[in-house]
């Protein structure tokens with residue numbers, strides 16, 4: 001049977017979401033490990049005043065593509081950007097481009113989505129559901145399409161505890177919801193959103209569940225695979241360890257902890273922290289594309305792409321071993337620049353303890369720092385930063401406080417279908433993942449690739465941490481002296497204890513002085 005790289009040789013691939021975190025890794029891996037691929041058509045929109053061309057050329061300059069650039073400096077010739085805004089009718093693809101795509105595309109990878117947890121329902125529905133529907137109808141017109149791979153999320157059905165590799169009945173018929181929301185104004189939609197999403201935590205997981213249902217309904221004659229990754233983190237091995245480019249999920253938490261801002265977070269110690277490295281997800285996605293095209297399964301195959309059932313790692317372990325020994329020591333060895341305080345974070349499942357630490361370790365220092373900023377004529381900002389952090393952490397806590405069990409038989413089945421060579425090139429065997437090492441590289445990756453901090457500035461960052469330690473010692477000493485003074489002034493007993501301790505110290509001192517004079 002042809003290897004994965006052989007299969008992709010000469011093929012034209014369509015990718016949505018190629019400018020995003022996972023899309024970029026997908027493009028890079030295809031170019032590097034399937035160098036004979038014919039062309040990658042990527043749907044891109046202009047954004048933030050940048051044209052489509054500008055965005056794509058910026059993307060190709062990214063460090064992620066260093067290895068590909070080394071192998072083939074002309075790799076950009078294989079990338080063909082197609083202007084598209086997925087929220088528009090017909091995905092806003094020009095008729096000429098539609099003709100081009102329908103004539104040549106062999107495989108589609110649909111990665112684009114809004115992954116914001118606080119996205120208004122109408123917009124999340126537009127992008128995650130309606131755009132998927134439109135892309136499927138475009139795919140139906142493609143003359144040479146062999147496989148359509150849809151990226152979903154392992155949390156699409158997070159209202160269940162045990163999640164099989166099946167498409168569950170939708171919470172509501174997607175077409176009916178689309179029709180109903182069409183005539184409702186944004187205010188009404190906002191009011192009914194909590195009732196609609198019901199036992200799901202946000203519009204993201206809700207619309208991703210609806211999208212899976214749409215994929216099933218619109219399957220027609222297409223060969224479809226659905227990939228459901230859990231919490232996608234930095235790369236494990238490829239193209240180099242620790243590559244990450246965003247603040248989503250754990251990355252933002254690690255950065256906030258490394259900056260000494262985040263000191264406490266609520267998580268269930270015994271729950272599985274189902275992180276999955278981005279290169280694992282992409283390797284599985286490419287293998288699934290190959291399998292779907294070659295084996296043409298009759299029904300949609302779903303791949304739960306998770307680690308919990310295979311190589312579990314718990315939030316408690318993160319707290320005890322990783323946070324204490326790795327996140328903090330990693331950041332102390334390779335500290336982030338301009339930290340607010342020395343990194344030191346704890347996770348707890350107890351609501352009240354967490355609230356206590358939020359007050360003592362978040363709000364109180366923020367208040368003092370803002371006071372200092374005000375007094376020195378600057379604009380206060382720390383409280384605002386903490387309010388945003390609390391909002392973000394509040395949205396993540398749903399996922400760190402509960403446990404899910406995913407069946408991942410299709411992932412194992414797919415692995416068994418690969419040649420030994422492909423198993424190495426497209427490795428998604430998470431049994432080999434060493435968590436402490438992975439988390440360490442992840443933290444360094446956030447420093448290098450998200451914050452773009454220079455590793456040569458580490459001595460200055462360490463110096464800054466020492467300065468923060470001295471500030472803390474001075475502050476704690478002053479606080480102690482102040483409390484003691486207040487206490488002494490008010491209590492005769494405290495005064496007596498104080499005089500007793502001082503006279504004891506004097507006695508010891510004179511004893512040692514006398515004994516040292518004797519021995520001399």
Ligand SMILES: CCCCCCCCCCCCCCCCCC(=O)SCCNC(=O)CCNC(=O)[C@H](O)C(C)(C)COP(=O)(O)OP(=O)(O)OC[C@H]1O[C@@H](n2cnc3c(N)ncnc32)[C@H](O)[C@@H]1OP(=O)(O)O
Nearest residue numbers: 115116117118153247248249250252253265345392396399
């Ligand atoms: C203590 C120990 C720790 C132990 C580890 C615990 C880890 C727990 C993690 C649990 C993760 C669970 C994730 C579950 C994932 C489900 C999987 C998926 O399918 S889906 C995938 C998962 N999906 C998600 O994860 C999405 C979740 N995120 C959201 O939904 C939103 O970001 C938000 C609502 C949280 C905040 O919205 P909003 O307030 O509007 O803020 P914006 O976003 O608009 O950002 C504004 C600006 O701030 C910047 N910036 C951001 N963070 C930081 C930072 N830490 N620092 C510095 N800067 C930061 C940002 O770059 C931006 O800059 P610019 O571009 O303007 O220049």
Ligand SMILES: NC(=O)C1=CN([C@@H]2O[C@H](COP(=O)(O)OP(=O)(O)OC[C@H]3O[C@@H](n4cnc5c(N)ncnc54)[C@H](OP(=O)(O)O)[C@@H]3O)[C@@H](O)[C@H]2O)C=CC1
Nearest residue numbers: 017018019020021022085086087111112113152153229232
């Ligand atoms: N990250 C994670 O932890 C997880 C992600 N997933 C799934 O993986 C997929 C990729 O996620 P990820 O890469 O992290 O997400 P990103 O937010 O990094 O990327 C989203 C991509 O979608 C594109 N996009 C968004 N809106 C539009 C639009 N209106 N028109 C055209 N393109 C648009 C973005 O383009 P632009 O650059 O123009 O904004 C970007 O390329 C998603 O389907 C997500 O649900 C699943 C599980 C976990």
